[in-house]
Every structure is written in C-alpha cells, then in structure tokens.
Amino acid sequence: MASKDQEWVYYHAGGVRGARPVLRGTDAKETFESIPVIDVSGIFSPDLEDRKKVATQIGKACREVGFFYAQNHSVPSDLIEETFEAIKKFFALPREDKMEVHLHKNAALRGYEPLFETNLEGAGRGDMKEAFLIGQDASEPEQSAPLLPPPSTTALNSWPSAYPEFRPAVYRYYAQAMALARKLIRTFALALDLPETYFDAMTSFPMIHFRMLHYPPQEAVDARNIGIGAHTDYTFFTLVQQEHISGLQVLNANGIWVDAKPIPGTYVVNVGDFFARVTNNRFTSTVHRVLNLTGEERYSMPFFFAPNPEAVVEVVPSCRGEGEEEKKGIVAGEYFMERLRAARWRHPSNQGKPPPKVLDVATGEVVLQA
Ligand SMILES: O=C(O)CCC(=O)C(=O)O
C-alpha cells in the first residue's frame, strides 16, 4: 500500500511517462539484481544446435531482465578503441565546427546535439550529454542499400566538414556493428521459437541510429543532474559499447537501479520497445538511465537496430496467447519519428505544437516542458 512516504522512480517508456514504487523488504517482488553475461560465440557456428543454445540463454535474459552482456561477439577490440578515439576527436572540435551539423538543421534529426538539449525526465536543466547521431541513409555508398535510391534523394546524415576522417572511421565500426546485429536478430527469432529468418524481410534496410555520446562528469546525484534520464529505447534491440567508465543503470521491478558496469570485451545488449510490442511484452523493454559519477569523461556508443521504416510491426505468431489483447500493427517509421520528435520537441517540424506535458521529477507535478 503506497503511503505518503512511498519513494517513486519516474521514467519515460513507450513514449509515455511512468512511475514505479520503490519496494523493499517484505514488499519486494522477485526480480533481477544483476545482468547476465552470455557467451554468444555459438551464433557464428554453422551448426543450428549451437545457435539455438545461445538463443535459449538470450530468450531467458530478454524475458527476465531485458538486458544482457554479449561476450565473444567477434567485433575486434582495436576497432572499438579506434572508434572511441575518433569520437573523442569529434567532441573536442571547436563548438562552431560541431554546430555546423546541429540536428535541428536536419529533417531526419541527425547530427550534433549539444549538452542539455533533451530532458527525458522533465526536471532540471536537461540531460547532461552531447551526442552525434547518424542513421540508415540509402544515399551513402558505405551502407550498400539493397535498392539504389532515386538520384534526387538527399542525404539524411550530416557530417562535419572540419573533420573529414570522421566519416570513414565511423563507417568502419558501423559495418561491424551491423554484421553483429544481423546475426543477433536471427538469434532473437530462434529465442521466440520462430524460423531463424523470420525478421529478415522486415529488417532488409533497417532503421539504424548510431549515437555517439559524451557525458561530462556530474557533480551531484539528484533528479536535476542526470546524464540521460530514465527511458526505454525505441528499437528492436540496442548494442552498447561503453569503454571502461561506469554510468549505465538498469531499473528492476522493485524500482532499484542495477549497475551495468563495463565488462571488458563485451557489448551491453538491451531489448527495446519494438521487441516488447511484437512479443506482447514477453521480452521486456527495460528502463535505464546514465549517471556519470566517476569524475571522468564518459563516452559510449549505442547502436540502435529497429525494423525497416515501412514495416508494419505486429505481434509474432508464437506470442499470441489466448485471451491476450490484439495489438494493431504500427508503421515502424511513423512510431519512431513520433518518439524522436517528442524527445526533441523544439525541432522546427514541431513548430506551433504545444510542448509535451512532463512530470517534474522533483515535485511530482505535471508541467509543460520548458
Ligand atoms: O550511454 C549509455 O551507456 C547508454 C545510452 C542510452 O541509453 C541511449 O542513448 O539510449
């Protein structure tokens, strides 16, 4: 029974605000307290049985936690290090070189996002991170799109002219992350008792968002000082590289934050909202946030893997239980852009629309976003 002393955790999930009571002692429910580590080397095996063994472990992690560490993922560690070096150089550029590609100049919301421009929890001065975002873009030859775009197609990504080496460095990593994601989406299919290729057609040229992030150290731990506010991802799944600096935290069913500390040689993999939807929430899209209390600069690179923009996303056959609510199909690209715009409502395409209502985490009141 929630008393007036009840503590709450506020978050932003599935595009809406939510709150979870913090449960301790005899009120606590059965939930995870750590994040499983899974050796995924079997996904590269020619033997289906090896691939299924990994799928079984991944399926369990997706149902019980929504997060797992993937070990032996085959993306070379020196490539990951080189990519972090390139990202650090980008964030170290003079402000005007970064502002050249500010994401509000870009219809697809790609490019540079300065500190404090999103405010996922709605409190304080905003999320304490800067970011650079690229995504799927058929006009960029590095992406080898299955269908050539019409010649009039304009690029969706924006690249800083002051740092020409950035694009090839980012794409060297992008290709490897994409190859791993393609293996994993098949493993997720097996984990759901579906044919291994079940998701292939709806991810033939998927919505990718590759976000490079820099979190300066923060001084205080309160709702007004946060790297990225509590949220869920709008993906099928996300592959996170986070160097050696801690900061990522995952919310369990008791409202307790569990650290997703960096483990060398692994990816943090998390389920996003599209997977929660197609599995009727059998896979959980778990709330997470970032607080950088290490006193050091933190860099991370989540690679978001979502369906093709035109794909209509429906509950998969193995997750249609009797008596369960029939969810109607959603067009993946529309849903995605809605979520992206809600997080950045100052974008010119939102002009004239009222600001979204958000919860002030400190007071618990609903306010209009500033
Ligand atoms: O920086 C991280 O480790 C995770 C970032 C994240 O959750 C996001 O960008 O959605």
Ligand SMILES: [Fe+2]
């Ligand atoms: Fe996230």
